[in-house]
Amino acid sequence: MDQELLLRVKELRTHFYTDAGVIKAAEGVNLEIRIGETLGVVGESGSGKSVAAMSIMRLIPMPPGKIVSGEVMFDGKDLLKASEDDLMRIRGNDIAMIFQDPMTSLNPVLTVGEQIMEAIMLHLKAGRTEAKKKAVEMLKRVGIPEAEVRIDNYPHQFSGGMRQRVMIAMALSCNPKLLIADEPTTALDVTIQAQILDLMNDLKRESGTAIMLITHDLGIVAELCQRVLVMYAGNTVEYTDVVSLFTKPMHPYTWGLLRSLPKLDVWAKQRLEPIQGHPPDLRNLPQGCNFAQRCNHKKPICEQQKPTWLEIEPGHFVSCFLYEEEGKRHD
Amino acid sequence: MSTNSDADKTLELYETSSLFLEIWDRLKRNKRAILGLFLVIFLILVALFANVIAPYDPVQIALKDSLKEPNLAHLMGTDVLGRDIFSRIIYGARASLIVGVVATSISLVIGVIIGAFSGYYGGWLDSLMMRITDIFSAFPFFLLAIAIMTFLGPSLLNIFFALGIVGWTNYARLIRGQVILVKESKYIEAARSIGAKDRRIILRHILPNALAPVIVYTALNIGGVILAEAGLSFLGLGVRPPAPSWGSMLAEGKDFIFNASWLVVWPGVAIFLTVLGYNLLGEGLRNALDPRLNLRRIK
Numbered sequence: 001m002d003q004e005l006l007l008r009v010k011e012l013r014t015h016f017y018t019d020a021g022v023i024k025a026a027e028g029v030n031l032e033i034r035i036g037e038t039l040g041v042v043g044e045s046g047s048g049k050s051v052a053a054m055s056i057m058r059l060i061p062m063p064p065g066k067i068v069s070g071e072v073m074f075d076g077k078d079l080l081k082a083s084e085d086d087l088m089r090i091r092g093n094d095i096a097m098i099f100q101d102p103m104t105s106l107n108p109v110l111t112v113g114e115q116i117m118e119a120i121m122l123h124l125k126a127g128r129t130e131a132k133k134k135a136v137e138m139l140k141r142v143g144i145p146e147a148e149v150r151i152d153n154y155p156h157q158f159s160g161g162m163r164q165r166v167m168i169a170m171a172l173s174c175n176p177k178l179l180i181a182d183e184p185t186t187a188l189d190v191t192i193q194a195q196i197l198d199l200m201n202d203l204k205r206e207s208g209t210a211i212m213l214i215t216h217d218l219g220i221v222a223e224l225c226q227r228v229l230v231m232y233a234g235n236t237v238e239y240t241d242v243v244s245l246f247t248k249p250m251h252p253y254t255w256g257l258l259r260s261l262p263k264l265d266v267w268a269k270q271r272l273e274p275i276q277g278h279p280p281d282l283r284n285l286p287q288g289c290n291f292a293q294r295c296n297h298k299k300p301i302c303e304q305q306k307p308t309w310l311e312i313e314p315g316h317f318v319s320c321f322l323y324e325e326e327g328k329r330h331d
Numbered sequence: 332m333s334t335n336s337d338a339d340k341t342l343e344l345y346e347t348s349s350l351f352l353e354i355w356d357r358l359k360r361n362k363r364a365i366l367g368l369f370l371v372i373f374l375i376l377v378a379l380f381a382n383v384i385a386p387y388d389p390v391q392i393a394l395k396d397s398l399k400e401p402n403l404a405h406l407m408g409t410d411v412l413g414r415d416i417f418s419r420i421i422y423g424a425r426a427s428l429i430v431g432v433v434a435t436s437i438s439l440v441i442g443v444i445i446g447a448f449s450g451y452y453g454g455w456l457d458s459l460m461m462r463i464t465d466i467f468s469a470f471p472f473f474l475l476a477i478a479i480m481t482f483l484g485p486s487l488l489n490i491f492f493a494l495g496i497v498g499w500t501n502y503a504r505l506i507r508g509q510v511i512l513v514k515e516s517k518y519i520e521a522a523r524s525i526g527a528k529d530r531r532i533i534l535r536h537i538l539p540n541a542l543a544p545v546i547v548y549t550a551l552n553i554g555g556v557i558l559a560e561a562g563l564s565f566l567g568l569g570v571r572p573p574a575p576s577w578g579s580m581l582a583e584g585k586d587f588i589f590n591a592s593w594l595v596v597w598p599g600v601a602i603f604l605t606v607l608g609y610n611l612l613g614e615g616l617r618n619a620l621d622p623r624l625n626l627r628r629i630k
Contacts, residue, residue, distance in 0.1 A: 057524060059520065059523055059524060063454070087526075088526045088527075088528060089526065090526070091523070091524055091525060091526035092524060092525030092526035092527075093526060096524065096525065097521070097524040099517055099520070099521060101517060104516060104517040104518065105517040105518050105520075105521045106518055106521070107518040107521075107522070107536055107540065108518075108540065109539040109540055110535075110536075110539075118522070118525060118527065118535075119525040119526070122525065122526055122527065123525075123526065167521070170521075170525065171525075
């Protein structure tokens with residue numbers, strides 16, 4: 001519990017100014033990651049998971065995007081106030097990223113070696129031969145056979161799973177303190193998914209890198225993460241340790257998520273319970289709680305005011321009016 | 332950690348080891364492209380070794396040999412001043428090729444710089460540069476070249492400048508479009524996420540990926556520029572006489588077209604084959620560089 005804090009994001013707001021209106025893609029994101037810990041970020045498509053991650057690295061395309069307000073404290077520095085030069089030093093060095101689709105995240109005209117060496121030469125100030133040695137070593141670490149030969153191959157000569165390994169090698173080559181993995185296994189088939197997740201877990205244990213794992217698979221969260229953040233329509237709605245999330249979830253949206261999962265231990269044929277309705281239009285968010293229109297526990301106040309981000313129990317944060325008074329549910 | 336299926340899959344990919352080889356592989360199966368490549372290489376060799384191949388000095392006047400029909404001594408005949416047409420065609424290749432390559436390079440460099448900046452940074456810079464491009468391309472290509480040449484006077488250096496200046500707009504547009512397309516790719520985002528700077532991203536990640544259509548257009552454009560040079564020289568605005576140029580040879584021969592047709596036939600054939608060569612090569616490259624054709628190979 002008293003692990004040191006690595007990243008703290010407070011009330012982060014990122015908007016996109018488009019011709020069709022202002023899209024509030026992240027509207028109040030709060031999270032904490034401790035050193036060496038894995039945080040799972042879950043939520044449906046469009047809930048702002050990726051935008052939050054990109055905002056942390058300040059990789060939001062501006063324009064049309066803009067980080068409107070908030071605070072991103074990483075290792076004692078506020079990244080939102082840092083200069084572009086400082087960020088260049090941090091990206092790839094202290095914070096690295098893995099993307100969803102390994103088929104498109106590698107540059108097709110450069111060999112994988114060149115691409116891994118790029119980060120090494122950029123941040124570790126290594127020469128070419130030294131960087132190449134390190135790149136081969138990284139490829140071996142992520143389990144690519146015949147690394148000495150494969151390093152001179154182009155991305156199209158690798159399969160999807162192998163490419164994701166290359167991406168991981170690239171991301172971890174500078175021993176980052178934080179690895180942001182944006183749905184790293186979504187584009188892979190299930191057996192390869194398991195391998196990649198195992199690999200990430202092994203490497204994490206070896207190097208002590210903290211991971212922010214963006215996913216919509218609660219199974220992955222249960223297996224890999226120590227802490228979970230649930231996002232909905234640009235808001236963070238619940239943040240807690242993984243055990244509490246599954247044993248005593250607090251936010252009605254989290255209840256809905258868990259109820260919509262298939263269960264192995266239920267004997268009778270039982271229908272899954274989807275959450276009714278659709279997430280709100282991010283250009284036109286409701287005045288009250290974003291989840292109010294789909295919530296079964298809605299109170300009058302839910303449609304008038306935004307709930308606040310409260311620590312209901314130590315380490316368990318929820319943003320819901322059910323708990324506005326000292327953790328007491330009153331519905 | 333690795334699976335056998337992965338290893339098997341990758342083993343068969345070992346054989347094709349580079350992008351370049353793969354493109355060459357596709358190019359050489361296209362007969363017309365090979366014909367184009369052959370013509371282009373032939374032109375380059377002729378231009379390089381003009382002084383070895385040409386039997387006569389191309390500017391040597393020999394009035395007693397005036398207007399000789401093609402014969403063994405003069406394979407393509409002689410012109411009104413008794414100069415050997417064959418030698419003049421060969422030296423003309425040199426002028427054509429130099430103009431084609433240098434003017435295209437000038438266009439390319441201007442176009443790449445403007446197109447890359449416009450496409451990458453966008454916003455007002457993009458609007459400003461694209462309006463300048465619009466203004467330039469609003470002038471008819473050849474008319475602008477004529478105007479510039481009239482203003483500067485005929486010389487090889489001025490042709491480079493004139494044809495280079497009038498040709499960059501298409502490059503700028505082409506490259507801007509490509510850069511906008513490529514900069515949205517995930518791997519550019521990935522490059523940014525490892526802390527690469529703008530310059531590095533443009534030069535190392537974006538431009539190489541934006542280059543395929545540019546290569547194609549360059550091949551086609553060299554043919555066009557050679558044609559334009561011939562046009563300018565025909566009008567007396569190109570290569571300064573007596574230096575040989577296919578265009579000026581056509582102009583000198585046009586008065587004799589009925590009684591000494593070889594004066595216009597050979598320069599015409601030379602221009603035709605050269606432009607044909609570049610066009611076939613350009614078209615072949617377009618097919619070879621088109622990634623969609625990959626699908627046919629994989630089946």
